[in-house]
Amino acid sequence: MEKYPHIFSPGRIGGLETKNRIKYAATETNFPFSDGFVSDREVAYMEAQAKGGAAIVTTQGAYPDKRGEGKGFRGMMAIWDDRFIPGLARIADVIKKNGALSCVQILHCGREGGVDLDYCLMPSIVPQKLSYFKPPREITKEEIKASLKDHIEAAKRAKAAGFDMIEISGIVGYLISTFISRYTNKRNDEYGGDIRNRCRLMTEVLQGIKAETGNMPVGIRLCGHELLDDRGGNTIEESIESFRIAEEAGADYVSVTIGWHESSQSVITRDVPMGYWLPVAEKVRKNVAIPVMMAFRQFTPDIPERAIAGAMIDFWEMCRPMIADPELPRKVAEKREDEIMPCIACNLCFSRLYYHQPIMCSVRPTVGREKEPEWGYYGFQKSSRKKRVAIVGGGPSGLQCGVVAAKRGHEVVLFEKNSVTGGNINLASLVDEGAVELLGPIRTLEKECRKMGVTMRLGEECAPDTIKAGAFDTAVIATGATVRQFPVAGNATFLTPSDIMAKGRKPGERVAIIGGSGAGLGVAIFLLRQGDYRITIIEESGKIGRDVNPFYLWQYVRLTKARKAVFLMNTGVERIGEGIVHLTGKGTNIVEADSVVTAVLEAEKKWRDPGIAGEVYFTGDAKRPRRFNNAIHDGYRLGMVI
Amino acid sequence: MVPRIDAELCIGCKRCIEVCPPQTIYIKDEKAIVDPEFCEECGFCAAECPVNAILIEFPSSMNT
DSSP states (O other): OOOOOOTTOOOTTEEEEEEESSEEOOOOOSSTTTSSSOOOHHHHHHHHHHHOOSSSSEEEEEOOOSSSSOOOTTTTTTOGGGGGGGHHHHHHHHHHTTTOEEEEEEEGGGEEEEEESOOOEEEEEOOSSSSOOOOOOOOHHHHHHHHHHHHHHHHHHEEEEEEEEEEEEETTHHHHHHOOTTTTOOSTTTTTTSSSHHHHHHHHHHHHHHHHHOOOOOEEEEEEEEEOOOTTTOHHHHHHHHHHHHHHHTSEEEEEEOBBOOOEEESTTTOOOOTTTTTHHHHHHHHOOEEEEOSSOSSSSSHHHHHHHHHHHEEEEEEEHHHOOHHHHHHHHHHOOOGGOOOOOOOOOHOOOOTTTTOOOOOOHHHHOOOOOGTTOOOOOOOOSSOOOEEOSSSSHHHHHHHHHTTTEEEEEEEESSSSSSSHHHHHHTTTTTGGGGHOOOEEEHHHHHHTTTTEEEEEOOOHHHHHTTSSSSSEEEOOOOEEEBBBBBTTTBHHHHHHHOOOOOOSSSSEEESSSSHHEEEEEEHHHHSSOEEEEOSSOTTTTSSHHHHHHHHHHHHHHHHHHHEEEEEEEEEEEEEEEEEEESSSSSEEEEEEEEEEEEOOOOOGGGGGEEHHHHHHHTTTOOHEEEEEEEHHHHHHOO | OOOOOTTTOEEEEEEEEEHOOOOOOOETTTTEEETTTOOOOOOHHHHTTOOOOOOOOOGGGGGG
């Protein structure tokens, strides 16, 4: 009996039949070259997506204009000239060869465009809220006509490159969405005014493309809910109307998205429950007769299965879950769900785009390296010499290193002093709602270790002598970070994050937290969820949470400030006294507190004896305290070279 | 891409050091230097630099 009968039933888009209801959604990567040509890395990445088992695989958005006003990312794919067709055709080929329908997205980034220029184009001048973006210039009517022509010419090239389908993007602040939104369209001509006029550019693009490309299906991504109510954005009724107008203009499917990049509300972070946005898609589906799709926080198949069964959507779209594991659709189909490497919604991929870097994934170090044999995406070559490898510590870094080392043929023994794996991720998973998702990759890695024959010695304290006695060729120290010891006066004491979060120690009302990076902020959030603590965070640098992803940092800062937490920046700690912390720095020189928590992490100092094994390596926080992604990537890279 | 620091433009203000998540930028002779071993290629330093001395250089298809 099929567990997910709706997901794996055939679907239909225009005249095309789809083998199931899964679509890999358009995802910018920054892998293409700066001049818009497709790179080998991009092809390798897309090939992995095509092999994963989705019915439809969408390319990243390609910008359609020569001037680059539509270009929103330095390494964005281009489709503004025939010379890009051969590269685009490589992607279409690699998708089709692997049994999926190929869909190319045409994307003019509008308000988020002009990445190489000193302006961006918009229907009206509405100042940018986010500093990454360029100052807006109002698009002229001639330029609108030119852009329409650009979109149509791009569609012809898509057809020439051999794609099965075309998708237009009109979301989050991209050109078409800025016309549709009341927030950014203040025009007095026929492209402004009521929702129908604001949809004119979209309508002309869809009609123009449909007229040129015959029976090729053309879909569009639109915003179902802009979340711009505080800035005069569209009402939900207007947004729904835009989908109806798209259908009227000939769209063969619609994809419903949520929020703009400048919306001041969480949309895709872990605090948003899975499937939270589906009711918006359902509303659209009630208003159109064409297939409706949605991505957005549907990371596990039970959510879209119910949504398709319940007529909320017709297709399950995914970006991030398939960056983390392109094989996700196949693993679901083959009842191997527990082998999926789950996305943790950390949005490292996303934030990297806005800092002009190629995407990276916390839990899949092979992103963009699928065709480089040493990275082992399609399997590792066995090491020429089989080694006995001891890994000390079963956190993310140790587990990941164990998986890779074992895949390369080494005999691996992993020691973990606790009875469960995960290390400090067990603490991180308690910080707030949704943080429990951080344990997903730990479970998958542990299972993979066991499957690969790694000897798991849990609940076993391991000392340097244990390793020495074991006659190992290689020792990997993955013991995590330790808390920095500050000088303590008299009988004063302090607590650690583990004391509070794992051991249930209750601090007094006034809590001084030393260290304002991720660990210290995490303790603050944890405590503020438990009660009305008066928190002071003491940070020696001038930046709070510098190691926290921007997608989460703003939430944490907002929450801590709303609860009246005090931040003492550029402030060091001289010593911890009884009920008091003595400070160094220009400002206040003491903080009175009922409890002091030290959350400044330091690299492991034990285990420095190079004689415990033939070769000794440090990985993850034991090497230098950083974040989850570093632990995983360190472990992976180390596993590759042992 | 690991950022490249243009030493002629760098004013040694240390703002990049402040925002660097793995703390892998240091000052030598009043100029910022990235230690590539711990660089996560996050790009925060380049976004923070007040004089655009930190460059993230995308390869062009012409150079390959």
